[in-house]
Amino acid sequence: MTSWLKKLLPSQIRTSGGNKKNVPEGLWAKCPSCNAVLYRADLERNMDVCPKCAHHMRIGARRRLELFLDPEPRVEIGAHLIPVDHLKFKDSKKYKDRLVQAQKATEEQDALITLMGQVNGVPLVASAFEFRFMGGSMGSVVGERFVQAANAALEHKIPLVCFSASGGARMQEALFSLMQMAKTSAVLAKLNEAGIPFISVLTDPTMGGVSASLAMLGDVNIAEPGALIGFAGPRVIEQTVRETLPEGFQRSEFLLEHGAVDMIVDRREMRATLSSLLAMLTCQPAPAGGNQPAAAEPPAAD
Amino acid sequence: MNLNFLEFEQPIAELEAKIEELRYVGDDNEINIGEEIARLESKSRELTESIFADLSPWQISQIARHPMRPYTSDYIERIFTDFQELHGDRAYADDLSIIGGVARLEGRPVMVIGHEKGRDTKEKVARNFGMPRPEGYRKAKRLMEMAERFGLPIVTFIDTPGAYPGVGAEERGQSEAIARNLFVMARLKTPIICTVIGEGGSGGALAIGVGDRVQMLQYSTYSVISPEGCASILWKSAEKAPDAAEALGITSARLKELGLIDGVIGEPLGGAHRNYTTVAAAIRTTLLDALAELEKVPTEALVERRYERLMALGHWDSTEA
Numbered sequence: 001m002t003s004w005l006k007k008l009l010p011s012q013i014r015t016s017g018g019n020k021k022n023v024p025e026g027l028w029a030k031c032p033s034c035n036a037v038l039y040r041a042d043l044e045r046n047m048d049v050c051p052k053c054a055h056h057m058r059i060g061a062r063r064r065l066e067l068f069l070d071p072e073p074r075v076e077i078g079a080h081l082i083p084v085d086h087l088k089f090k091d092s093k094k095y096k097d098r099l100v101q102a103q104k105a106t107e108e109q110d111a112l113i114t115l116m117g118q119v120n121g122v123p124l125v126a127s128a129f130e131f132r133f134m135g136g137s138m139g140s141v142v143g144e145r146f147v148q149a150a151n152a153a154l155e156h157k158i159p160l161v162c163f164s165a166s167g168g169a170r171m172q173e174a175l176f177s178l179m180q181m182a183k184t185s186a187v188l189a190k191l192n193e194a195g196i197p198f199i200s201v202l203t204d205p206t207m208g209g210v211s212a213s214l215a216m217l218g219d220v221n222i223a224e225p226g227a228l229i230g231f232a233g234p235r236v237i238e239q240t241v242r243e244t245l246p247e248g249f250q251r252s253e254f255l256l257e258h259g260a261v262d263m264i265v266d267r268r269e270m271r272a273t274l275s276s277l278l279a280m281l282t283c284q285p286a287p288a289g290g291n292q293p294a295a296a297e298p299p300a301a302d
Numbered sequence: 303m304n305l306n307f308l309e310f311e312q313p314i315a316e317l318e319a320k321i322e323e324l325r326y327v328g329d330d331n332e333i334n335i336g337e338e339i340a341r342l343e344s345k346s347r348e349l350t351e352s353i354f355a356d357l358s359p360w361q362i363s364q365i366a367r368h369p370m371r372p373y374t375s376d377y378i379e380r381i382f383t384d385f386q387e388l389h390g391d392r393a394y395a396d397d398l399s400i401i402g403g404v405a406r407l408e409g410r411p412v413m414v415i416g417h418e419k420g421r422d423t424k425e426k427v428a429r430n431f432g433m434p435r436p437e438g439y440r441k442a443k444r445l446m447e448m449a450e451r452f453g454l455p456i457v458t459f460i461d462t463p464g465a466y467p468g469v470g471a472e473e474r475g476q477s478e479a480i481a482r483n484l485f486v487m488a489r490l491k492t493p494i495i496c497t498v499i500g501e502g503g504s505g506g507a508l509a510i511g512v513g514d515r516v517q518m519l520q521y522s523t524y525s526v527i528s529p530e531g532c533a534s535i536l537w538k539s540a541e542k543a544p545d546a547a548e549a550l551g552i553t554s555a556r557l558k559e560l561g562l563i564d565g566v567i568g569e570p571l572g573g574a575h576r577n578y579t580t581v582a583a584a585i586r587t588t589l590l591d592a593l594a595e596l597e598k599v600p601t602e603a604l605v606e607r608r609y610e611r612l613m614a615l616g617h618w619d620s621t622e623a
Contacts, residue, residue: 091536140616186488232467
């Protein structure tokens, strides 16, 4: 059986014992929405948006910022902060072990990455959640890194942008994680007082404690198409309330309709939209440049 | 009195039933059984003392949710005078799971806001079991901003299983409503005193819980997620709730030890529901003390201190020297 055909077949009807090693890992990808089989290089060139149906796949924090920021300059903020298991929390597994596992799998120390840089020449601080790190959950390090990102924005008087992707608070840090909601919201209140814009970009998924704090507090809230965004998870709502969930419930389009977000922006339009928006909010001339970081124009000299 | 004994209190319940029985018999009996009753009563007290001396976090969470536990309205009645309830978020509805209004605390006008669970079935339904929808949080925010405007300190009482997970609540922006309250409370230019009186259920509790002094009743709980919820996610079984309660450290004693709350208010033997008056008086004392201290601090310094406290929350390591 040819390898591409093998990928198409559901695993139950595949014959076992086939030589899987002949297939380079991840040469092909399948769109979870339209099931189209895509050549991974094409998909990557398209910012992990399905070329067939425009489904936005989840992407990691580094890649997110890579796609968003101009290549130069970039300075990482808060990388020195690393998580500790203050409570010696243990469920079916030790928190300590979960951290090590997540760190190995993601090559990150925790679930929030921040870079100071530019988008089409507009200077800003940009943070992104790493969903693969324990579901992008917010614990002490995520909270503190977010605060340091906001403080950098305050210090340099440049806007803050945060791409959220999180299941919510990190249970393994118990009440300390709940308190990160208050902490991150407080620093945003300070940003607000200082007249520094904060744009929150909600990506798939943004739920629970992250949604109910920093992610909903943007001067402008932007959602990627089709992202799941809400406070309570759809399963929790179904189970506890026994209500039938309406079509498209808690998706970006639903949030736009109900007034929770300002706009839905395609990932491929993110740079142009945000740089234009931020330049206006900070009273700067319109930025030149497009949606590919590599193609970005150098900042206009003045 | 039917005290609605919890499962771990059954030995006490049995003794109390025996005492009741003896009292009933005693009415038409010549034999002096007063002595026997006194003996049993002291035994019951001793038993209660020994059981309550060593409660597990899971048992404490049962007391925090006790159906007879005093609610916000019970405390308002006993602690304040001239309470004028204010209703509505001015946008959509009046959410009865949060009550609020102006009142006097020993003559001093304050704004009081708290979750309210409802006592009987009809009231529980009307108050949605103390689980607010966005309009509840927005009502609270309206009252808190009003308090700032008129220089009234804010007193909140926290007692909720959590924010309501419903379709309407999501449609009307549950996340934003909670987030906005955190945002506003962080910078309000008036003293805020928060007391957890029963269940401090996650974001639904925190949304009226950012303050200059945060305290808990002895047998109340405060947690990022309910023990049941945590157990079903991390242990894949709701039956592990007692383990989850232990791991989450949801009790007043543990949270005080961790530096997450400022004070613990003792409860009468057997829990707050055994004596509303005593607990109310104890809370009242702490409110007066806290207020006296907070009102001495200039407003700007007060807000800055609250902010610094929030910024200090959490534990991490640094790879920088």
